[in-house]
Amino acid sequence: MYSYSSLEALFEPTSIAIIGATADQDDPGTIVASNLLASGYKGKIFPVNAEGEEVLGIKAFSSISEIPRFTDLAVICLSPAEVLGAVEMLCELPVRAAIVTSSGFGETGREGYILEQRLAKIAKKTGMIILGPNCLGLMNPTLSLNASLSADYTKQGNIAFFSQSGALCNTALDWANSEGVGFSKFISLGNKAVLSEATMLRYLSNDPDTKVVVGYCETLEDGQDFLRVAYDATCKKPLILLRAGGTSAGARAASAHSGALTGTTSAYNAAFRQAGVLQAVDIEDMFNLAHAFSCQPLPKGGSVAIVTNSGGPGIIAADMCEKGSLTVSRPSNATIDKMKGFLKPYAALYNPIDMIGDATSETYAKTLRAVIEDDAFDSVLVILTPAANIVAEVEKVAADILVAAMDSSKPIVTCFMGGHSVAGARNLLRDGGIPCYDFPEAAVRSLDAMTRCYRWQNKDWPIEVCFRRDISKAQSIVANSRRIGLMELVELDAQHLASAYELPVPETVLARTSNQAAKAAKRIGYPVVLKVASPQISRKEELGLVVTDLNTPQELRRAFLEITSRAARRCKDAYITGCLVQAMGPKDSHEVIISFRRDAQFGPLIRFSLGGIHADMLGDVSSRLAPLALNDAQEMIREIAAYPILRGARSGAAIDLGALEDILLMVSQMASDLPEIQEAEFSPIIVGPDGAVVANMRMTIG
């Protein structure tokens, strides 16, 4: 955990040492020095090279030990073998933060990886914050600071951009400079040996110059930390991420690229969703969203007015709205009456508002004002195609939009389709802070993301729930099983552990003989379930070692013999303790599955689905990372496609949803309390109108 002040030293340094800047203009250190000078940096610059040669007219030092103590930042541009020594010397001075641009670390294989680990260790020991290695550096236009290898600089803006990939950094600079967009901070993260996304986000979320944070990532090593920091950040400002490496081919490539293992895509998706991260669908989308968030207010709801002078693009926009989370509502009657006053009789008034090819700049301005004033709409999309009637007035339309936007608290985005005839108007709009896209699809995607962001920032507070549980009992069950070398808890132990978490388990008795079984069934009450009991057999149902709905002692005895002899035949090496006699679950019931598995990056990922084929075959599963809040549990149950079944669709009875929510929360608690449990599956959970019972469970210990 790094202090905010050392992050300030990195991002807002008043003095910078450049280790490896020489008289040779092609040396990376000299390039950084030259970029710093070119950007107009006002702080002190201390070049360092062994010869003590002057660098671009600045006096240099011949050793790191000579530079002033408490210099804020050092940019290290040395060969990888020299980096560690340099960092150690810098720590001694001390210098508070460093950027290592040098490559030749984790990205090159085993030796480089060991070097990188050693670098991380020094940083941890001394508390020095380090950006990189294998990165381009960073820019902070507020301070006229370009501490990077990139000669392309950026103007000041309110977008903070970061990227693990240097190529995406260059692409972002290109995009920003051609669109006239500026950055508040620009950060090339490189190999992230020390400074990771989470630490950086902690800084950016408090940075007053940053309105929106945008980044490209492949792996997030500190998943749980990231989740916490991102949640806090997104409550304050939008966080847009493009993640690559989600498919197996992509993950393979990402692993070759940075040497890191990626987590599962479902864990990433759950993490991004729970942290309120807006995922960009591709590079272009990432930039489009960045621009829209940077210059427009958030809409206060999902109703979009589409104002257009041609039908086709209006239809495309309406389609896109409906595919997302937006609605294309009808204008109020007052607005419709108003529009009838100045639109042609053939115009479509009911949204998309198609003013048809006859539209002039005047009808655009009047219609725009009418929909801005109409409470039926939360945001406005203006589409223009260069029809003969409007082509001479396109820039007038743009100017009118800029004027209307000044009085409007609703976001306005535009799509001016066409080439040279609308190019001037597009620039006018973009320079005036109104996003103008080439095609309607991108415009709608931006409004959609802005609406989701508004909803996220105005969501209900999560309701944290903490259940009473007997942790020490649970821990001793796990410890005992571990001691005798079991990788999986035997069923009765698993049941006792579940009971320690007050999970509803059916009354269960171990019977060594069919007589004992009949006695137990009499006490429990018929009908009962009978299962084999054996520490070696876990997938009992698949092996035909479970019989349900036994109604009489005769049936029970027969089943006892059948199961035990079948088990002996099919599982020759298994030690068979006897059979478990269990109470049946509730009537009018459904079977559901709740499970968790520890993701390498993000910790326990909890899954919910109906039983049977719904989980593995149909993939109708909802997932969240632990710990769950009450609303997480409620959403998980409601977002599966088969949810109506649980509500009693198809003439079944509505089940006790509260009982399921409780089980989800207790399982989340268990996953958080007991890191020794690698995986757990509660399946089936039998749930009816009056409660639920966990009829079977399996837990694997690590």
Next chain:
Amino acid sequence: MYSYSSLEALFEPTSIAIIGATADQDDPGTIVASNLLASGYKGKIFPVNAEGEEVLGIKAFSSISEIPRFTDLAVICLSPAEVLGAVEMLCELPVRAAIVTSSGFGETGREGYILEQRLAKIAKKTGMIILGPNCLGLMNPTLSLNASLSADYTKQGNIAFFSQSGALCNTALDWANSEGVGFSKFISLGNKAVLSEATMLRYLSNDPDTKVVVGYCETLEDGQDFLRVAYDATCKKPLILLRAGGTSAGARAASAHSGALTGTTSAYNAAFRQAGVLQAVDIEDMFNLAHAFSCQPLPKGGSVAIVTNSGGPGIIAADMCEKGSLTVSRPSNATIDKMKGFLKPYAALYNPIDMIGDATSETYAKTLRAVIEDDAFDSVLVILTPAANIVAEVEKVAADILVAAMDSSKPIVTCFMGGHSVAGARNLLRDGGIPCYDFPEAAVRSLDAMTRCYRWQNKDWPIEVCFRRDISKAQSIVANSRRIGLMELVELDAQHLASAYELPVPETVLARTSNQAAKAAKRIGYPVVLKVASPQISRKEELGLVVTDLNTPQELRRAFLEITSRAARRCKDAYITGCLVQAMGPKDSHEVIISFRRDAQFGPLIRFSLGGIHADMLGDVSSRLAPLALNDAQEMIREIAAYPILRGARSGAAIDLGALEDILLMVSQMASDLPEIQEAEFSPIIVGPDGAVVANMRMTIG
């Protein structure tokens, strides 16, 4: 059905009359005349206006009756009220084809719609082909022909473009002119009163100047005709369509736009899929695909080599490949050895081939040659980011790619990321016929579409199946039910109709008393099913009027009383004939549903799913338009997510897939034979390892 020669008159006219060209340069007719002259059209031009005024230096006629007989084409630019009279006079001459640019028809409401219908009627009676009304006209650069209202012209190319929306036409021209792309034919369809997509496709699929057909559509009125023509066309050349109006908001907007009703999205998707149409995801994608298909050969498989000088974009490309139908395979050992000879030791050799930032134009050229020569790959994607090492050589890389492409029968697409530093290289590539995209996602989407197109063109021929059936018996059953005023066939009639199609129905006997029922059950053999028989009751199962698995005469009698009295209570107005006694379906069985419904545009849409919640709630349904070929039926069964269940996953028995295929084909035959049946549902169909039985069915007649 229009003859090819009248389509030739429209697209390749040797003489053109322009009705409504005047001395006023702002009149639409004069604009068309001016555009024709500007494009350098070599044929004859006959302006017509009432005053007989000279038009742009060309002698004009004062009446349509004066223009030469058998003039190929007339462009009509009159007020809507004058159009019909003009068309009638033109038909008399005759003139062989016409374009009506005038608006004021179906798009304006009821009166315009009636005018448009009258226009269509004249065309049908006289056999004149008419483009429009409410369109921009067309261009045929092979003849230097711009017979349109658009002063923006296009250079000659091999892409035929058509659009229902004039705005999209303008957008396409803008795109083409800024990318240096040309068209073979450029067609603004307008309201499609006479000339529709299907007729036009018939011409374009035989047009030697057209390599790829690209279009934007909202509605396809002649769905079944379109399906046939598109199927023939896509076997010869790619057909790329962007369809708008797929969501309910979009459909509402489309209906306001053109006055036409759109069909269901599932019918459109089925139609496009069965006809081999490539659906573009958005406007930009449509243009990107158009360009790639126009200049590159099709890949002979789905294995892509990704050659890059930076990791991030390579990962993004690999992700996109895997999300689509492409694979990122490993290079052959020979290629790996070859590459080790000239790539840096830190390069990633296993695809994406990441030559890292050290790559030079030389390594690009060598790597490209190696992967082109490697049989492991069917296509190549070259990614370049302007790293310091390559920035001076970017155009050299582009030139080398052009040289390599000359010797390659594999498609090559490229993605040069960045702004000004790669702009020259991009133009070089595009001018040389290599698509160059700004971002890797678009490049992969193009390769994916090209691969799907290759697979489509090289698919197995469909196996057409025709079953023996008793059509006259089927027709008389439908006619009888109609005569007595039933909207839905009674169950026994439906069964007899199914039998006429040799559908496997269980033995069924109508019993008026419980004694008759017991006698029938004895003959059929226990266990049996009992259902109420009544012409007024169709959803028997939901009303609890079906009892299955009756094993004894006692059970049967009790069920008979229960069902008939319950029916009398619950359906007070229903006439209860008695009960149907039916043989039970096979054991170890699954329930599936097959149904069809007539789509307004495309005719019978056949659906397949598992029974229960799978169809309506989970939406795990496959759909195809009738008539089905054998491979359609096979695909329908195999493409649902729950298919593994039918294969015997989860310890069930594998069912008789052939029996299901037969039922699908027979239902398709029935839907095609009997247009009176509006909807039919065969549910449940009980299918086991040794065959299937249609246990229940409902048929609605129109």
